[in-house]
Amino acid sequence: KAPDLSSVNKVSNVFEDVEFCVMTGTGKYTKSELESRIAECGGSVVQNPGPETYCVIAGAENVRVKNIIASNKYDVVRAEWLLQCFQTKMLVPWQPAVMIHMSPDTKEHFAREYDCYGDSYTANTDVAQLKEVFSRVKDNKAMPLDIIAKIEERYSWNSCQLSIFRGNTIYVDCYAIINEPKSKIPAIALSIRALELRFYGGKVVSHLVEGVSHVVIGEDHSRVKEIKALRRTFRKKFKIVTELWVKESVEEGVAKNENQYLV
Amino acid sequence: MEKILNRIHLVSDPEATYFLQVSWEKDLGTGFSILLSDGQFSWAGTVSEAEISREAADMEMNKEKYVEELKKALVTREESAGKYNYLISRDQENVVCQFSYERSLKDGSFRLGSVKLQEVPSPAKVVKELIGYCLDSLGKLQAKNEHLQRENERLFSNWSDAEKRLEKCVEAKEKLEADLYNRFILVLNEKKAKIRNLQKLLNEAKESAADA
Numbered sequence: 001k002a003p004d005l006s007s008v009n010k011v012s013n014v015f016e017d018v019e020f021c022v023m024t025g026t027g028k029y030t031k032s033e034l035e036s037r038i039a040e041c042g043g044s045v046v047q048n049p050g051p052e053t054y055c056v057i058a059g060a061e062n063v064r065v066k067n068i069i070a071s072n073k074y075d076v077v078r079a080e081w082l083l084q085c086f087q088t089k090m091l092v093p094w095q096p097a098v099m100i101h102m103s104p105d106t107k108e109h110f111a112r113e114y115d116c117y118g119d120s121y122t123a124n125t126d127v128a129q130l131k132e133v134f135s136r137v138k139d140n141k142a143m144p145l146d147i148i149a150k151i152e153e154r155y156s157w158n159s160c161q162l163s164i165f166r167g168n169t170i171y172v173d174c175y176a177i178i179n180e181p182k183s184k185i186p187a188i189a190l191s192i193r194a195l196e197l198r199f200y201g202g203k204v205v206s207h208l209v210e211g212v213s214h215v216v217i218g219e220d221h222s223r224v225k226e227i228k229a230l231r232r233t234f235r236k237k238f239k240i241v242t243e244l245w246v247k248e249s250v251e252e253g254v255a256k257n258e259n260q261y262l263v
Numbered sequence: 264m265e266k267i268l269n270r271i272h273l274v275s276d277p278e279a280t281y282f283l284q285v286s287w288e289k290d291l292g293t294g295f296s297i298l299l300s301d302g303q304f305s306w307a308g309t310v311s312e313a314e315i316s317r318e319a320a321d322m323e324m325n326k327e328k329y330v331e332e333l334k335k336a337l338v339t340r341e342e343s344a345g346k347y348n349y350l351i352s353r354d355q356e357n358v359v360c361q362f363s364y365e366r367s368l369k370d371g372s373f374r375l376g377s378v379k380l381q382e383v384p385s386p387a388k389v390v391k392e393l394i395g396y397c398l399d400s401l402g403k404l405q406a407k408n409e410h411l412q413r414e415n416e417r418l419f420s421n422w423s424d425a426e427k428r429l430e431k432c433v434e435a436k437e438k439l440e441a442d443l444y445n446r447f448i449l450v451l452n453e454k455k456a457k458i459r460n461l462q463k464l465l466n467e468a469k470e471s472a473a474d475a
Contacts, residue, residue: 115450140445141445143444144441151447187426195426
C-alpha cells in the first residue's frame, strides 16, 4: 500500500527525479518514515521496482528482498546509505559496504573501482574503511611468523618496537630435561622471558633442534654443558645467551648485541 | 626486653656445655643481664652501662665498636664460632662464678669483659625458665613458618595465575597480528593484480598503436 506523501514539505532537491523502492525499514526507522524522508528530499517512491527505479532500499532482509536479489535486476542498497544521504544532504556515492546486492551493470562498474574485498583501487583508505574491508575478508587463516618477518623486512617495519626478536627462533631453557616439554619447571622467571620473546615477535620453540638461532639460559646453568654438546652436532650454530639479553633488549626496545650476554 | 639463649663451650673443657642467656633493654650498650647454667647450677649477674664504658675506655676502644664486639661475643655467636673464648671459674661451693669472654687472635687473645655471677638459689626454676624460653621461641618460629608458607603458596598461585593471563595476552596478540597480516596481504595482492592488469592493457595499447 502506497503511503500518502502529498502533504510532505520538501526540504531539499537531493533526490530530484530519483525513484526509490523501500522494501523494509530499520530498527530505528520504519519503512514509511524512510519513504516520507525521501519525499522531503524530492525523490519519488514506488512499492514495486520498475524500469525507472534507481535502487531498492532494504533495512532488513526478508522474503521479498530475497526475491528481488534472486531476480538480479536491481541494486539492493542498505538503508544506512539513505541515512548518510539525508545527513550530508547529497547523493553519497555507493561504496561496497552499503551494497546488499548489485545488478550485473553495477557489479561491472564496481569491479573497475574496487577489489573483491571492497577496497578502492584509486581512492585513499582510512582506518575505518580498512576495518570494513578487513571485516569482509572471510579467508582468515593465520599468517606464519616467518612470512610476517619477510613482510616486515620488505616494508622496513622491522624497526617496530614489537618486533625486537622477529626472525629469531629461540629455545628457552625452562625444561628440567632438554626437549621434554612435560618437564617444564613451574613458576620460574624464565617462562616470563619466553612470553616476552613471543610478545616481541620471536618464535619460541619447545625443542632444541637444527634451525634454532638462540638458546636463553636462566640462573640455572646445569644444562649448559649438554646444550653445548648438542650444538656441536648442529650444522647451523645457535647462540647461548643469558636471560639478561631478553630483559635489556625489551627495556631498550631494540635487540641488543648477543656477544655481551654469551654463556 | 630482648633475650637470647646460646650454648657455649669452654676452651679449657670442650666437653662441658653451658647455657648462656643474655637479656637487655633496647641496646646491649646500656647494660645487660647474664644468666649462666650448666643444667645443675645457675648463676646470675648484670653488667651496667658504666662498666661497659669503663671496659671500652680501658681497652682504648670506641664504645660503639666495643658494643659491636660484645654483640658478636654474646649474642650472634653463630657467625663467629671459634673467634671468641669463654672462661668460667667457679668456687668449690658454686656460690660465685667468674665469667669472662675474650676475642681470640692468631697470637693469644684479649679480654673483652668479665663479670662476677652469684648463684641462683633455685636452679630448677632457672632451667624451667630456659626451657620455657626455648618453647616460646619454637612456637613463634612455627607460627612464622606457617605464615611464610601460606604467603609463599599465595605468591605462587598469584604468579601462575598472572603467567597464564600473560600467556593469553601474548597468544591473542600473536593471533591478531597473524590475522591482520593475512587480511593485509590479500588486499595488497588484489592491488597488485590490478596493477598487473593495467600493465597488460598498456602493453596491448602500445602494440596496437605500433601496428597502426
